[in-house]
Amino acid sequence: DAGVTQSPTHLIKTRGQQVTLRCSPISGHKSVSWYQQVLGQGPQFIFQYYEKEERGRGNFPDRFSARQFPNYSSELNVNALLLGDSALYLCASSLVGGETQYFGPGTRLLVL
């Protein structure tokens, strides 16, 4: 069975631009979470979605938004990119009510 997939794998943007990252969960998983990992640190929680609704939000500015589609895939959008948004963006999926989250390979974003 396929694991969590994310696209694109790498992305280079300039300050002020907007970016959309995509995630497909493991088949049967209806919950998707997004995390940001800056070099040298652990992942930081951004959002969790299930049943197409936001169920949790971390300490990130309103420039970050997300949505979940009827097929449970998800998109993370970041507007007005800053240099500090350069990071590895990780998507994780889980069963609704399940404790264990399974991560995708991530999208590495570089903002110049």
Add this chain to the structure above:
Amino acid sequence: DQQVKQNSPSLSVQEGRISILNCDYTNSMFDYFLWYKKYPAEGPTFLISISSIKDKNEDGRFTVFLNKSAKHLSLHIVPSQPGDSAVYFCAAMALLYAAGNKLTFGGGTRVLVKP
């Protein structure tokens, strides 16, 4: 305020010996704990977890110990193998939080297993 801390940024161990990774947390609402392993250019891979109602969970070479009174958990890898060389993250969750099953991660411990 770091709610989950891994105080050892790195660990070097000889192949075949035991690796012990430590993790401390401050939030008493955390009731589920997980360990992930991460290779460069890959996402974290789930290793093992433990609920706060237990004090030990074992899966093959991996054992996690939880000391709730000390707010401390550890991961033991026995025997260590060169393929275990990676960054290990401790993560915690409060299952009853309304904000879903958000994971709070430590900063990671880089493990090097020498042949």
